[in-house]
Amino acid sequence: MNKQPIGIFDSGVGGTSIWKEIHALLPYENTIYLADSANAPYGPKGKDAIIALSEKNTEYLLNQNSKIIVVACNTATTNAIKHLRKKYDVPFIGIEPAIKPAALQTQTKAIGILATKGTLSSELFFNTSQLYSNGIEIIEQEGEGIVQLIESGNINSEEMRALLEIYLKPMLNANIDYLVLGCTHYPYLIPQLLKMLPKHIKIIDSGEAVARQTKAILKQLNLLNIADVKPDLKFYINSNPKVMSQLLNNNFEVNQKDF
Template identity: 35%
Template sequence: MNNLLIGVFDSGVGGLSILKELQNRLSDESFLFFADQKNVPYGGKSKEELVTLTSKIMEFLTARKIKMVVIACNTATCYALEELRNNFPLPIVGVVPAIKPAVEQTKVGKIALISTPATAQSQYVTDLINKYANNVEVLRIGCAGLEDVVETGKLHGPKTSELLNKYVAPLKKEGIDQLVLGCTHYPFLKEEIVSILGPTVTLVDSGRAVANRVEHLLDENNLRNTSGKQTNRFFTNKDADDFSRVASELLGYKVEAQYASV
């Protein structure tokens, strides 16, 4: 069982930011990444839709005898994590918006969260704020369309600039010093975001915390890969060639994805 793959999934290519952290931390492990690009974006979907979609993905992954799953999507974590854990008997790690570390790091008592509209409006995020940010003001900005530009791989295009100017630029006047990247697509836009907000605002994402948690669970359950063999597999339920092109650009190495009807 130790030599089985770790499953990672997202609505699209955003979860590759989490995969990148996992590969950096756990270089001996093998991964299977699934992109639900047929149904991207997740940000406008209901809880029922998200539970249905993610359950189908879990069935696809577990049929391939994986040892653990990482939900590399904040929206799916917010709305489907509990149901998936109840229905699938293997370790499942979600991606939680990094509100707690941002609150711990703020010097001015004011932070912001950018995410999909669904994540921004979720009870999950409200509970995180109530639990960790009692004395800190948290601005929530739902960024409709921003994950879509990452899907195309056009990180520096005019549409990207237009959306960042709409959602991120106004934060310059708010006096925040921490910006939580509450969507796994957004770390690929760090360069653009920093160019808008400047060096006084720290960008906080969840990648490192997720890698820490996965490493802990592997050790706790004695699931480390000791075979010396490592492989990565990529699947999408849309255009495999298009996904391969964008994923190769984002990860910095050649990706050859397969189509899967999920």
């Protein structure tokens, strides 16, 4: 039984979608979540800057005695996780768009990927998409502006709806039957997307798979905390905590902190 916390970081509040899946699967685990909203979004930044920010977040979580680190950010995973695994002696769980299940299950032979620029332009994304794109059309769409709207609390705004209509149009024209969400902010758009998409189109995100992988690695390394006690759940953000509190249904204290 290991009571050290699971450390989780994202470029902002979106990774709370991953935290929710981890907490649901591992309800007794202590967690520390970092929202680096002051530097969001990571997507337009260069690889070196993304690595530097990921190092900063990792070192903060290690200083809090984290036993495992979940990089709850597609852009940080695709650009920095290889470097982080080499530099730090702690297990890392990464996130990348769930191209594989969409590519294996599509009936129309067309799938859509909505992701950030940093993810779509990364070597890891390119290699994964090449691996599963044989005979399948993959429509990649950069979700420019979406993260900023979510970070500012404008998830259900007219501006968001207008952006989504623009980004979905080429996918619908290509007759996709799977939409892969390639950013941890984007699951918060699912209620809107379900209203905008034809019913046969399935939406895939990585949350459940990441939670299962986190549990599997903790079990493998004998690091699970199975004590039936109330966990210590900490949330830190380096900008206004209001939006993050709302995404957590105001059930948890969110601390504004420089890190």
